[in-house]
Amino acid sequence: RVLTNLLTFRANYAQFILVWWGLVILRYPFRAFLLLPVAVTWFHIIVVRRRVLNVTLGDGKVLTLMGSQLLTMLSMTTFVYVALSGCLQLLLLLTAVPVLSVLVHAAVRTPSLQS
Numbered sequence: 793r794v795l796t797n798l799l800t801f802r803a804n805y806a807q808f809i810l811v812w813w814g815l816v817i818l819r820y821p822f823r824a825f826l827l828l829p830v831a832v833t834w835f836h837i838i839v840v841r842r843r844v845l846n847v848t849l850g851d852g853k854v855l856t857l858m859g860s861q862l863l864t865m866l867s868m869t870t871f872v873y874v875a876l877s878g879c880l881q882l883l884l885l886l887t888a889v890p891v892l893s894v895l896v897h898a899a900v901r902t903p904s905l906q907s
Contacts, residue, residue: 797898805897809890816885823882830870837866 798805817824837845845862847855857865874880 793902794895794898797901798894801898801901805894808894812890812893813886816882820882820885823877823879826877827874827879827882827886830873834866834870837862 837843843862844856844858847857849855874883
């Protein structure tokens with residue numbers, strides 16, 4: 793039932809999430825601005841760099857981070873940044889509320905029958 797509803801209502805869920813994000817960002821614009829570097833970094837590492845990052849060290853050596861190693865470092869850095877900037881509440885508002893709402897709706901709503 794949940795999977796059927798998730799697939800059937802995915803456009804509605806996407807619109808709900810975008811509206812929710814818009815409301816939260818309007819409510820907390822400064823904190824949203826603080827989360828912008830995190831979002832840009834994740835996008836750059838995953839999409840642009842395709843999960844490979846070469847870091848040149850001071851002595852000319854190159855350190856290559858890729859795959860789970862890179863995602864672990866990025867996750868730890870993100871956690872520290874979010875904890876130090878005080879944006880954890882905003883991050884939870886941006887993610888937990890819409891995900892829980894969508895899952896509850898998908899679980900409760902009876903699948904629509906199409907002929």
